[in-house]
Amino acid sequence: MSTASSPAKVMLLGEHFVVHGAKSVLCAIDKKVHVITKPIENRQIRINSDVSQHALDIDSTPGRILELAPLEFMARKLISEFNHVGGLEITIQSDIPPGVGLGSSSACCVAAAGSVSRVFTNYTREKILELAIESERTMFKDASGADSTACMYGGIIEYTKTGFEEIRTDYNPIFVVANSMQAHSTSSMVSRVREFQEKNPETFVSLCDKVSELVEHSRHAIMANDLVSVGNSMKKNQEYLEYIGVSNDKLHSMINVANKTSYGSKITGAGGGGCIVSLVDNDCLDATLGNLRDAGYDCFSARVDFAGLDTF
Ligand code: MEV
Numbered sequence: 046m047s048t049a050s051s052p053a054k055v056m057l058l059g060e061h062f063v064v065h066g067a068k069s070v071l072c073a074i075d076k077k078v079h080v081i082t083k084p085i086e087n088r089q090i091r092i093n094s095d096v097s098q099h100a101l102d103i104d105s106t107p108g109r110i111l112e113l114a115p116l117e118f119m120a121r122k123l124i125s126e127f128n129h130v131g132g133l134e135i136t137i138q139s140d141i142p143p144g145v146g147l148g149s150s151s152a153c154c155v156a157a158a159g160s161v162s163r164v165f166t167n168y169t170r171e172k173i174l175e176l177a178i179e180s181e182r183t184m185f186k187d188a189s190g191a192d193s194t195a196c197m198y199g200g201i202i203e204y205t206k207t208g209f210e211e212i213r214t215d216y217n218p219i220f221v222v223a224n225s226m227q228a229h230s231t232s233s234m235v236s237r238v239r240e241f242q243e244k245n246p247e248t249f250v251s252l253c254d255k256v257s258e259l260v261e262h263s264r265h266a267i268m269a270n271d272l273v274s275v276g277n278s279m280k281k282n283q284e285y286l287e288y289i290g291v292s293n294d295k296l297h298s299m300i301n302v303a304n305k306t307s308y309g310s311k312i313t314g315a316g317g318g319g320c321i322v323s324l325v326d327n328d329c330l331d332a333t334l335g336n337l338r339d340a341g342y343d344c345f346s347a348r349v350d351f352a353g354l355d356t357f
Pocket of ligand 1: 313
């Protein structure tokens with residue numbers, strides 16, 4: 046039996062633009078998904094979670110259940126590579142709300158890649174990440190890899206499609222995450238942004254450049270604990286996200302409430318619903334949570350997870 050866990054993530058800067066080559070900043074947070082894998086005798090891939098149980102026959106056609114495609118892909122790949130004669134039972138336990146911009150599917154792919162691969166071998170982190178991203182792309186082909194990389198390595202990272210770098214701090218940032226309770230589909234939001242880009246190519250290039258500049262500036266501000274400056278970059282980034290059409294009235298109102306007391310707020314992830322993230326410190330944490338709750342929004346505080354993928 047092999048168990049692995051991976052954290053959720055928030056996107057501090059750069060979602061959507063990162064898909065088109067811009068820089069981004071992500072932060073792993075202390076909500077986790079655990080994946081347990083057991084070899085079984087039957088030629089089946091069993092996938093169990095709190096909400097569903099599925100048994101897929103290894104010798105039948107793959108891909109019958111779309112949302113299971115990434116896990117099925119990685120299980121089949123490893124079963125075949127390691128000539129495993131039986132099957133696998135994969136159990137997922139998650140406290141990451143799904144489909145709201147906190148990277149639940151990437152975290153699940155990272156934890157599953159860690160857990161499933163350890164049944165057979167000891168892959169490096171790089172190899173596990175490669176498997177997680179390859180699997181995630183069976184469902185969402187445009188995935189930039191940003192979410193999976195943050196979930197894999199933990200901490201705060203600057204990410205572009207060509208690589209990433211850790212941003213080190215000697216303090217532990219605090220965030221407030223509020224959920225709009227509007228589910229969204231990452232791939233349809235990414236398609237919507239692609240349409241915007243095709244209709245407005247020059248504007249889009251200039252927005253990507255501006256986001257990369259914000260990231261460049263914020264990297265130094267994050268390291269220097271200059272929360273005012275990081276918060277202002279988040280607000281500016283939110284304006285760009287509104288411009289490309291991935292925010293909505295509800296998210297806008299939530300951000301207005303959160304901005305009364307926090308350093309800055311924006312959507313996290315694909316938008317069109319999902320969550321917002323606010324940067325706070327100990328002095329404004331309770332007021333930000335209180336104002337959001339008084340306005341009827343579900344919210345929680347989050348700290349950075351520095352561990353990333355954990356296998357045991
Ligand atoms: C989703 O958390 C972030 C997006 O930029 C998609 C991606 O980077 O793969 C919208």
